[in-house]
């Protein structure tokens with residue numbers, strides 16, 4: 028699953044595309060947001076309370092479902108996860124040799140299972156062109172005469188798509204806000220052209236996030252500064268960030284990957300950097316104001332810019348390259364002469380973070396070798412079943428997820444099956460919570476948007492599993508994996524998370540610890556204490572859900588209140604991301 032970094036780091040192009048962006052943000056009024064939130068809470072509540080009703084009403088599984096359930100192989104999940112997370116898969120990097128090796132492994136298994144190729148040119152593979160870039164160690168951020176250390180003291184933040192050298196006198200502009208409503212003009216009356224501005228990402232502590240989004244979006248501020256001709260932007264922390272500097276720096280110093288045809292950042296955009304707290308002190312050293320005093324001033328109305336009385340010089344050096352990777356797509360044809368033109372798509376991303384120049388392999392066992400293993404077990408069980416489902420079933424192992432859901436985005440933009448005929452997407456991805464013990468709890472990300480939520484409730488009750496609403500809404504997981512690419516295109520979609528029974532606090536705490544130590548790190552490996560019955564349960568639930576979708580007369584539908592309630596295959600702009 029993708030990391031939830033601040034949007035300014037993950038969607039940089041939006042932050043310099045002022046016109047488009049401000050229109051988007053105007054739509055996102057506090058009233059609309061409030062309504063949506065209330066509705067989704069209400070819907071979740073209704074769904075969850077339905078589970079109890081469903082338990083008593085639930086008939087036992089029919090024989091085809093029982094056969095499918097019995098055919099789910101724990102060994103397939105374990106074997107696939109082990110193979111994909113082994114050293115020789117080199118972390119399955121997007122547009123790296125290890126990624127291609129993993130794609131071939133998955134394609135070979137699809138062939139063995141008996142799936143038909145549904146990539147391009149009669150193969151299982153759908154080739155995707157990527158471009159990549161990496162910040163070189165020769166890159167410099169100099170404060171006066173002192174060069175800060177790349178990584179431990181500063182990193183460049185996106186967009187850093189071309190080599191640059193700039194310099195300018197540093198001015199601290201707090202949040203950079205100009206607003207009569209907030210009684211602030213952080214940038215003052217003078218021109219900032221040629222200055223390197225030092226600033227905090229908003230909102231200020233006394234401004235709520237919703238009104239910040241509506242009235243003073245970060246994008247408007249950044250765009251305004253870029254238009255004014257600042258020479259560079261350096262972000263300092265005020266301690267409200269979701270991730271500490273070290274964690275963000277870890278990601279931002281990694282190789283970056285983008286779709287080859289993605290829009291380039293315009294050449295006039297200056298370099299953006301962020302600094303550690305210790306380095307931030309150095310920025311203020313000659314100004315007569317300490318960093319903490321400056322941060323305190325930044326929270327006050329009528330803030331005025333602070334001249335830091337030193338220059339910063341910024342040199343960006345990049346290695347840039349082109350590459351390619353593949354989605355792997357296989358098809359099991361349905362048995363109904365009419366309905367077989369429609370399909371259920373299972374997806375799981377097989378990419379992890381590849382290798383780094385330090386020769387670390389990012390094994391990606393939990394994220395997401397496990398998910399591919401679960402999908403493989405489902406594929407095998409469907410292929411082996413005597414009664415084929417009425418609709419077709421597509422199995423899709425995608426690449427590029429960790430960098431921005433690129434593989435699934437590419438497929439929905441270049442589908443190898445008509446999007447109008449995609450009944451639903453069921454996605455396997457997560458943080459490995461399903462191996463913490465026997466699974467007794469399920470979360471369906473997307474459950475509150477479509478009839479797949481109700482379906483999950485009824486399948487779960489058959490297996491005496493409890494469905495709970497997203498216990499970590501702040502993590503915004505619905506937006507962080509490949510089912511979201513399908514949702515944006517109007518295809519009802521859902522990601523399954525499995526966890527032990529009992530108080531969610533217990534497994535959430537374990538997951539949070541894992542998140543700090545192993546998530547997206549070389550240490551995401553298979554552990555001896557993993558309980559493999561857990562992922563098997565998740566695979567069983569996914570399989571039965573897919574079978575019911577495939578056999579039902581009607582395709583699943585969006586709930587009318589969902590902002591994703593649009594036609595399959597829509598090209599309309601998606602609802603704004605939170």
Ligand SMILES: [Zn+2]
Pocket residue numbers: 028029030394429547
């Ligand atoms: Zn991930």
